Amino acid sequence: GENVEQHPSTLSVQEGDSAVIKCTYSDSASNYFPWYKQELGKRPQLIIDIRSNVGEKKDQRIAVTLNKTAKHFSLHITETQPEDSAVYFCASRDAGNMLTFGGGTRLMVKP
Amino acid sequence: EAQVTQNPRYLITVTGKKLTVTCSQNMNHEYMSWYRQDPGLGLRQIYYSMNVEVTDKGDVPEGYKVSRKEKRNFPLILESPSPNQTSLYFCASSLNGGAYEQYFGPGTRLTVT
Numbered sequence: 001g002e003n004v005e006q007h008p009s010t011l012s013v014q015e016g017d018s019a020v021i022k023c024t025y026s027d028s029a030s031n032y033f034p035w036y037k038q039e040l041g042k043r044p045q046l047i048i049d050i051r052s053n054v055g056e057k058k059d060q061r062i063a064v065t066l067n068k069t070a071k072h073f074s075l076h077i078t079e080t081q082p083e084d085s086a087v088y089f090c091a092s093r094d095a096g097n098m099l100t101f102g103g104g105t106r107l108m109v110k111p
Numbered sequence: 112e113a114q115v116t117q118n119p120r121y122l123i124t125v126t127g128k129k130l131t132v133t134c135s136q137n138m139n140h141e142y143m144s145w146y147r148q149d150p151g152l153g154l155r156q157i158y159y160s161m162n163v164e165v166t167d168k169g170d171v172p173e174g175y176k177v178s179r180k181e182k183r184n185f186p187l188i189l190e191s192p193s194p195n196q197t198s199l200y201f202c203a204s205s206l207n208g209g210a211y212e213q214y215f216g217p218g219t220r221l222t223v224t
Contacts, residue, residue: 006153034213043215043216043218044154044215089154093208097210098159099156100156100170101153102153104153
């Protein structure tokens with residue numbers, strides 16, 4: 001089955017700096033890559049996603065890039081704010097319609 | 112309000128005592144699934160269901176059962192819980208499988224002593 005690896009597991013940045021979280025996947029047939037944000041004590045919620053027919057997608061301060069050849073995708077957060085502090089999960093949807101999550105990244109934004 | 116609900120939210124039980132965690136969605140979603148969340152391991156899928164009466168194993172199905180008799184409900188059953196099933200459990204639903212946004216329930220924190 002699909003294997004999704006996510007790095008780093010923890011990331012600490014200063015408010016206003018950028019943060020980048022990277023994920024790799026194993027199934028070359030995977031074609032949908034969402035990112036979820038989980039605030040402390042809350043449920044995961046979708047923040048952005050990308051499908052395999054595009055290389056980049058932006059939504060205000062967040063963006064996701066996809067490199068299908070290398071089988072990796074990344075989440076970029078610019079101008080980080082304290083409310084960006086959370087655990088972020090990447091995921092990959094394979095040809096069998098299964099969604100596999102990465103291990104998560106705890107992002108801490110220091111004011 | 113569109114939502115996924117789970118009950119109970121917190122549960123402390125003893126080894127071997129059967130329990131059920133309920134999950135219900137009001138969005139008429141075809142797809143429902145159960146995940147467990149453990150530190151450093153992310154969200155691991157236990158079981159999923161593409162439609163009524165159709166269920167399949169995820170990555171970590173051992174020790175769990177599910178049923179999908181109605182579209183809106185997808186209960187998780189632990190027939191003989193063990194301490195290694197102590198975890199945070201999330202139910203989720205989506206329009207149709209993994210290619211659509213997953214709507215998660217609020218989570219159930221289970222402790223098995």
